[in-house]
Every structure is written in structure tokens, then in C-alpha cells.
Amino acid sequence: MALSLSYSSSAAFTVVACPARSPPPRRLPSAVCFIRAVDTAPRAPLPCASSTYPPQPFVPEVAEAVESLYSEFRDVDNLVAHNSMRVLKAFQNAGVGSHHFNGCTGYGHDDGGGRETLDSVFAKIVGAESAIVRSQFFSGTHAIACALFAFLRPGNELLAVAGAPYDTLEEVIGIRQSSITGSLKDFGVTYHEVPKMGASTGMLFPLLLSIADIERAIRVIKMQKPDCMVMVDNCYGEFVETYEPPMVGADLIAGSLIKNPGGTIAPCGGYVAGKRIWVEAAAARLSAPGLGVDCGSMTGDVRRALFQGLFLSPQMVGEAIKGGLLIAEVMSMKGYKVQPLPRAPRHDIVQAVQLGGRERLISFCEAVQRSCPIGSYIKPTAGVTTGYASEMEVQVSCHAMDHLGSHLQFSVREGLTGLIGHLLWEKF
Numbered sequence: 278m279a280l281s282l283s284y285s286s287s288a289a290f291t292v293v294a295c296p297a298r299s300p301p302p303r304r305l306p307s308a309v310c311f312i313r314a315v316d317t318a319p320r321a322p323l324p325c326a327s328s329t330y331p332p333q334p335f336v337p338e339v340a341e342a343v344e345s346l347y348s349e350f351r352d353v354d355n356l357v358a359h360n361s362m363r364v365l366k367a368f369q370n371a372g373v374g375s376h377h378f379n380g381c382t383g384y385g386h387d388d389g390g391g392r393e394t395l396d397s398v399f400a401k402i403v404g405a406e407s408a409i410v411r412s413q414f415f416s417g418t419h420a421i422a423c424a425l426f427a428f429l430r431p432g433n434e435l436l437a438v439a440g441a442p443y444d445t446l447e448e449v450i451g452i453r454q455s456s457i458t459g460s461l462k463d464f465g466v467t468y469h470e471v472p473k474m475g476a477s478t479g480m481l482f483p484l485l486l487s488i489a490d491i492e493r494a495i496r497v498i499k500m501q502k503p504d505c506m507v508m509v510d511n512c513y514g515e516f517v518e519t520y521e522p523p524m525v526g527a528d529l530i531a532g533s534l535i536k537n538p539g540g541t542i543a544p545c546g547g548y549v550a551g552k553r554i555w556v557e558a559a560a561a562r563l564s565a566p567g568l569g570v571d572c573g574s575m576t577g578d579v580r581r582a583l584f585q586g587l588f589l590s591p592q593m594v595g596e597a598i599k600g601g602l603l604i605a606e607v608m609s610m611k612g613y614k615v616q617p618l619p620r621a622p623r624h625d626i627v628q629a630v631q632l633g634g635r636e637r638l639i640s641f642c643e644a645v646q647r648s649c650p651i652g653s654y655i656k657p658t659a660g661v662t663t664g665y666a667s668e669m670e671v672q673v674s675c676h677a678m679d680h681l682g683s684h685l686q687f688s689v690r691e692g693l694t695g696l697i698g699h700l701l702w703e704k705f
């Protein structure tokens with residue numbers, strides 16, 4: 278059989294299956310006749326496929342980098358295929374059906390099994406015993422806070438083993454302005470930090486841990502102190518490798534659906550996954566002790582969007598990794614300091630570029646904003662954002678991108694004028 282494409286005047290593409298040679302026409306029974314009748318009047322030939330692609334769409338530096346990154350991009354495609362299969366299998370094994378997409382209100386008791394199914398699909402995907410995936414988590418910080426409060430009790434110690442935690446966790450822990458807000462410190466949890474790796478070698482950021490590093494660290498920690506619980510802040514790390522932290526022994530992970538596992542589709546939400554007992558404790562922090570995982574409404578189409586975003590996530594993460602590789606390649610060719618280095622293995626989708634000056638950073642941000650599909654007319658300004666100590670740039674841009682479910686973030690930190698680009702868009 279040969280396939281040909283024709284364009285019918287009724288404004289729809291029609292796929293026509295034509296036999297290669299022309300045997301006498303055979304009528305299909307109407308039940309299987311899915312091919313629409315086609316107007317056979319002669320038409321101008323369609324342009325050949327190759328000429329329908331536009332000429333090189335990139336500026337020369339980017340085009341050159343794209344050419345040189347083919348083998349890295351192929352590796353990313355393989356990663357995407359592997360992780361997409363992992364997600365697909367989890368959907369199939371959990372028997373996800375369209376009835377799981379229904380919205381529900383009030384306590385959420387009438388959710389038709391969607392809440393439980395989404396939780397169990399997520400748990401399977403990350404190799405955890407249990408998970409709670411909810412639109413009611415405001416953000417990654419909120420989910421991580423619930424996970425930390427699940428573990429820690431007065432008199433316990435929190436030890437950060439991969440350098441300082443992310444900025445917004447400083448107030449959760451009580452490192453910064455914590456009085457009366459109910460930080461861990463307020464509740465008598467002490468905090469210590471293993472010195473930052475890479476701090477002495479001029480890194481823009483502490484080196485991130487790979488899943489293999491996490492596995493090694495967990496093994497050592499559990500060997501020395503078997504009752505020590507391990508939580509991994511997994512924001513921006515999901516689907517960047519073929520394993521997730523619970524598969525290598527993490528007791529809990531937490532993250533945001535407006536990052537990787539939302540696949541740019543989830544409008545809000547977060548997750549906690551890991552050992553059942555701790556997931557239930559985190560759920561009690563999100564809701565209330567006694568309510569746990571068994572309630573919570575999700576109105577309208579939100580759950581459908583969460584399923585859809587989760588399904589698309591490996592692909593979106595793949596795009597983000599390619600974007601990061603491209604940025605690292607182009608910006609380092611132009612003489613900027615980048616981290617991770619060009620072509621270095623990725624453990625999350627963060628790409629830092631040291632632009633070397635406030636003015637440069639602002640004009641870069643303005644250029645990104647101008648290229649945005651939403652709010653391209655907005656001129657971003659530097660501003661302070663809740664949860665951050667340092668001035669943040671282009672929150673307007675972040676928010677505009679968030680409307681599309683994507684997330685783009687720039688930051689200016691003490692002693693460092695840099696950029697963290699969680700780029701889900703390939704162009705910048």
C-alpha cells in the first residue's frame with residue numbers, strides 16, 4: 278500500500294490509502310469504511326515535502342551549535358523514549374480511563390477514583406510505595422515543606438548533605454527570618470549543612486547530585502545511621518535520568534507540577550512520593566491529621582491536565598535538556614561562564630550562565646520577554662519575590678510563561694550576576 282495526502286476543498290486533510298498497483302475497486306463494508314470520499318478533480322500538484330520546510334531558522338552561531346550537538350540530542354531522544362515508556366506503562370497498568378478526569382467539589386469524596394489513580398500512577402513512575410499529587414500544593418516549596426514537616430519532630434536534626442538548600446527553603450528551615458512563621462527552627466528542629474561541593478573551585482552553583490551520587494550518599498547515610506530519613510528536593514530533576522530517587526532508596530521526594538512533571542500543561546500543584554508512612558504524614562501536613570490522602574477536591578478539568586502533563590513530561594524535559602545544552606554551547610562559545618559546562622551530563626534542567634553584569638542580565642531578560650508568546654509587550658523590571666532574599670529579575674516573564682504552564686526563572690544572587698534558565702522553550 279502507498280499513502281498519499283490530498284487536500285480536499287472541505288478544508289480537512291484526508292488520508293487516502295491507495296494500492297500501489299490498481300486492482301479492481303473493492304467495496305469495504307460500511308462499518309470499516311473510514312476513508313472519506315475524495316474529490317478526484319485534477320488539482321495543482323503539492324510542493325514536494327522538502328521545499329515545505331523553511332530555510333535555516335537559526336542565527337549562524339545557534340545553527341552551528343545545533344549541528345555539533347546531534348549526538349547529544351540523540352542521547353536525549355533515547356532518554357525521552359525510555360522515560361515515556363515508563364510513564365505509558367504506569368498509565369496502562371493503573372487502568373487510567375477518561376472517567377478519572379472528572380472534576381469534583383467539596384471534600385472530594387465523589388472523585389470517581391481519579392485522585393487515587395493519579396497518586397498510584399505517579400508512585401509507579403518514580404518507583405515509590407505511595408504518592409500524593411495535588412493541585413492544593415502551591416509550589417515546590419510548599420510540597421518540600423510538607424515533606425520536611427512529615428519527618429521532623431522537636432529535637433531532631435536536619436542535615437543538608439548537598440550544600441545549601443534552595444533559597445525558598447531558608448525560611449521553612451528557619452535559616453532566615455523565621456520568627457512566628459512556624460519554621461522548623463521554631464519547632465525545635467536544628468539545622469546543619471555539609472559544606473558546598475564546588476564552592477572552592479569557582480562553580481556558579483554547588484555541583485548537583487546525579488542519581489548515582491544520591492544512591493551512594495543514601496547507602497553511606499543508612500549504613501552509619503539506619504534510622505536517618507532521606508528526603509530529596511527533586512525540583513527540576515524529574516525525568517532527566519532514567520531513575521528517580523525513590524528507586525535508589527530515598528524515603529521521600531517532593532517537587533512541583535509547574536516544573537518537570539507538569540509537562541507544561543499542569544496549571545498548578547505539587548507532589549510528595551516515597552514510603553507510605555511518610556507520604557501519609559506529608560498529606561496530613563497538607564490537609565490535617567486524620568484527613569490525610571483521602572480527600573481534596575479538584576474542580577473542572579484540572580485532573581485531566583495533571584494526567585496529560587504527567588504523560589507529556591518526559592518529552593518536555595527532553596526539550597528543556599536540549600535547550601540547556603544549546604545555551605551552554607552558544608554562550609560558552611561567546612565567552613560566558615556556564616554551568617553545567619557544554620556537553621556535561623545533566624542531572625536537572627537548570628542551566629546557569631554568568632552574564633557578568635546587571636545591565637546585561639536585564640537586557641537578556643528583556644529579550645526573552647520580547648520573545649514570549651504571552652506578554653511579549655511587557656518590559657520586565659527587577660523586583661523582590663516572596664520567599665527569596667535576593668532581588669529577582671523578570672518575575673513578570675516567569676508569570677507570563679507560567680500561564681502556559683511553563684516556567685522560566687532568572688535570579689540575581691549575592692556576588693553573582695547570573696541566570697538560571699529553566700528553559701522549556703528552545704529559542705531564546
Ligand SMILES: Cc1ncc(COP(=O)(O)O)c(C=O)c1O
Pocket residue numbers: 416417418419443445510511512513533686
Ligand atoms: C532545587 C529547587 N528546589 C525548590 C525550588 C522551589 O520551587 P517553587 O518555586 O515551585 O516553590 C526550586 C525553584 O526553582 C528549585 O530549583
